[in-house]
Amino acid sequence: MSDNSWAVDLNEDNPDPRVACVVLTDVSSSMSGAPIAELEKGFAEFVHYLNNDKLASKRTEVALVTFGSDATVLVPMQEGRTLQPANFVCDGSTNMAAGINLALDIIEKRKKSYREAGIAYFRPWLIVMTDGAPDRDGFEAAVRRLNEMEGKNGVTVFAIGVGPSVNFETLGRLSIIRTPAPLAELKFSEFFAWLSASLSNVSNSTPFNGNDAEVRDVDQVPLPPLSGWTAA
Amino acid sequence: MPPERHADYWTVRGASVVGHSHLEKDLGCDDAYAYGTNDTFVVAAVADGAGSVTGTSAWGSFVACTSVVQDALTPEFTRAFDAASAEEARDLIRGLFAAALRRITAQARWMELPRSRLSTTLAVAVARPDLAVFAQIGDGIIAVESGREVRAILAEEKEEYANTTWFIQSPGAFRTAYRSAAIGDVTAFALSTDGMSYKITHASSGTAYVPFFQTSWRNVREGRGNNQLATMMRGIVEDQTGDDKTLVLATTGRSALTPPPPAGSTTTVASSWPSSDPTAWRPAQPADSPALDTPTEPDTTALAVRPSTTDKPERSDSAVAGTGTAKKARAFPNGAWWMHPILRKLVAPWRV
DSSP, X not given: XXXXXOOXXXXXOOOOOXXXXXXXXXXXXXXXXXXHHHHHHHHHHHHHHHHHOHHXXXXXXXXXXXXXXSEEEEEEEEEGGGOOOOOOXXXXXXXXXXXXXXXXXXXXXXXXXXXXXXXXXXXXXXXXXXXXXXXXXXXXXXXXXXXXXXHTTSOEEEEEEESTTOOHHHHGXXXXXXXXXXXXXXXXXXXXXXXXHHHHHHHTOOOEESSOGGGTTTOSOOOOOGGGTBOO | OOOSOOXXXXXXXXXXXXXXXXXXXXXXXXXEEEEEEETTEEEEEEEEBOGGGTTTHHHHHHHHHHHHXXXXXXXXXXXXXHHOOHHHHHHHHHHHHHHHHHHHHHHHHHTTSOGGGGOBOEEEEEEETTEXXXXXXXXXXXEEEEXXXXXXXXXXXXXXXXXXXXXXXXXXXXXXXOEEEEEESEEEEEEEOGGGHHHHEETTTTEEOHHHHHHHHHHHHTTOOHXXXXXXXXXXXXXXXXXXXXXXXXXXXXXXXXXXXXXXXXXXXXXXXXXXXXXXXXXXXXXXXOOOSSOOOOSSTTOSOOEESSOOOTTHHHHTTTSOGGGHHHHOTTSXXXXXXXXXXXXXXXXX
């Protein structure tokens, strides 16, 4: 450095902003066979991407929650760089309500820890994938809680229907903003590639207005087209 | 008492550089800055065009900054500011914001776009020797040196999420998000857009990372220029945002290395420049509609920035010095120059 260069001290200690994502997926017995194999493969590719994308590996945090008769945290919330592929086991009915509640608990807890640590964060994402209709028990209350959180901009919800037996009317109730998207054939790989690119866009996004009705049509982070994986 | 005439009272430096994420996507710089001095008076502005409307928002940020500087450098404004109490001075700055919004509205109309496509933040400093007033809407960073203390002021209270802020055209922005402060005995100040925030503040609290500002002002006082400032800013690769970066630094006192102001004038002014043709963003006209030979004129005359093929400034390099120059060549595709009519009058004494 010559004497004439502009030398400054920069702060190198600020943590990166985060985007948390919960992948909530149906592992009821009807998912067994090809669907679960493709889901497992797609998730492994998602993990590979997040392990290797320089920014997303630090900024994207993912938890994997499954629901059959019960809800289970298959992969606890963690940074993309430490994420590992998971083995899915199919069993039981479709207790989506337990899954939704568990996922929302995880999101709320994560936000709290971000705030306590002084880490900036983007709106968390919840991906819900199912191939049928949810059990009735607790479903109304879970949907109310989810809709309320989405209505307060607390979470971004994407509902994905897998296969021919999906009840889209019920699935459509999960989001008050987005209609559910049917997964074309078993294109889990394509879906997770889209999810990787989308989370990467969010985690690398620059400010948009959070208060301006005038810019609603142009706000939010632009996401890649859905055409690679949805049949809609 | 402040000196009666003190042409070199403030030394100001400024630069905008294109963010890495913008470069990767072949986007231009949406940030802008402008500053000017006149005797013991200084005005500076930085603005960050919304990333969600990249390209067009560069015109919002540019018009906001140049509007503030040209209004503040009028004799009427400087006289009023010199005589103002702290409270009156804050009202005067609010007037600069209101005029900037009117010009953005006119510019949007001329570009045939909704005003939200020119969404921009705005941070402004106006100072005389014994009083400095700062104001902003949005998430810019303002730091001041007063006495021996260095601190960030008027930081935005963040919404919950990292990627939201207020723009000056947001409904209710002047009522809800406009903040201003009057401070005495300011010996240096800095305005920055949020692209630098992770490197120059403590992100969790929004407080100033003091060593950055101390070393930055030292560079100004030691006489380093806008090009060196821009080089330093371009060199920050791991900025944790990828966003455009803009910095304006002002200090009292002048280094022996700094050239004296040009004879016969004490007014200096500099600004960044958008990299796109403002007419290129117009929506396509339906085939059966009349050709758009004469653009729709805004109600307020002489407010919009229009293309001109005849008004190329004599010293064009100076006119864009220290700006998002990575895209400069593309800015004027046909050798045409766009020049703000009132800014044009100020070009003569360029001293950058």
